[in-house]
Amino acid sequence: MTPMTALHSDGETIPDAALLVAYANGDPAAARDLSARLLPRVMGQAIRMLHDRGEAEDVAQEAMLRLWKVAPDWRQGEGQVSTWLYSVVANLCTDRLRRRKRNGVGLDQIAEPADPAPGAAATIQTNTRLSALSNALAELPDRQAQAVALRHLEGLSNPEIAAIMDISPRAVESLTARGKRALAALLAGQRDALGYDDDGSQHE
């Protein structure tokens, strides 16, 4: 094995791909730097789609493991690590949502908080709404759920989503529009349960 040059963490100046190649070449610090940079983003994407901390952690670990395994074959300049990871996490999350739907967790089965603090009504309501949103995503076709989540839960632009999903920006637009309409219809029947009539919000 040839001696390696360690890439030391000095902020965000080193591209993700360079750190990944350094990891593949045996740099022991590269994995730590990459994880510190990427894991919060990966975990955030997973928890916003799944709204289940345990499942989100499993997805995040699996996505990072796939990154470590692909490292030796990674070619700098062929694509961004973040784009690749968004795609992997989106696919892993829709797999989980499909399994959740198959196991009978329906829209009307809104998860209760594990141990709600007394009086934390707002926290409970937020938790209820986000569980309902995740369960409604499970009802959508995979590609619609991914496009909606990348657009509205990650705040990405249509060209960015197009690169992640390997489709045209126009197809992204179509998927997000149809997905959002379907989500609104799925959640419309739960306005009372989700407390939207209590806070004076207007339903469109």
Place this chain on the structure above:
Amino acid sequence: MNDLDKMFAQALAEPVPVSDDLMARVMADAQAAQPGAVARGAVSQPRNWVCDLLGGWPALGGVLAAGVTGLWVGVAPPASVEGFVATLIGTTQAVTFLPEADLSYLEEPIDG
């Protein structure tokens, strides 16, 4: 802002916890999957190379058992082995390390 947009905004505002346990799991995976990790581990433990060469401790145990059995058969061959060898090569020679005659002086004298 409609209900759905409010939900999206709430989801985006949620804190993202990255626990120490998750980080530890990810780092353990990274270490295990890092190319060359196995080779470096082997080099750091040179005293185990004989054991590894023979296939680990279970295989080494088998080799030792076979060696001890061979030694025992050589020192005290069963009758069937002696008979087989005699048939095979036509003759056999028994070697006694402690001839019976030599043991007589060890016996206690009997008076009378």
